[in-house]
Amino acid sequence: MSAEIVVGTILMEDSPAITETLILDSEFFSKGWGILTTVDATALEAKVSAEGWHCFFLADEVRATVFGMPGVENGHKAVRDILSKVRDQNFNCLEITRITGKSFLGIPYTTVAAHSRHLQKGLILQGSKARRAAQADAEWARN
Helix, strand or coil: CCCCCCCCCEEEECCHHHHHHHCCCEEEEECCEEEECCCCHHHHHHHHHHCCCEEEEEEEEEEEEEECCCCHHHHHHHHHHHHHHHHHHCCCEEEEEEEEEEEECCEEEEEEEEEEEEEECCCCCCCHHHHHHHHHHHHHHHC
């Protein structure tokens, strides 16, 4: 897990149905999630569209703050915190949109912001139950 988290990093749920259909390479990040290594947001949307799928970008920003200056370790900590916040929403993708390093009273901290994304075949965003069922199928396929 050495990949640096930068603005534009895309994490995706480990789903054989998605990665095999879209032919995406990823590096393990956290249980059930990987960092896409060969595509950025524009290339991902092009691949998704070429296969007749759709890529949704959710407007809600999710943030996590950790103590310390921006770097690999703190970026990973913040992203793991974000994943724990968004897991219950059952979206299968996440894009890092902002990383800031600041200090308060001389104590440095890093804030990472992200937006959930969701890849699916249909044009209308699936409901929570359908997304949860797709995640259960992906979990079953991984095991």
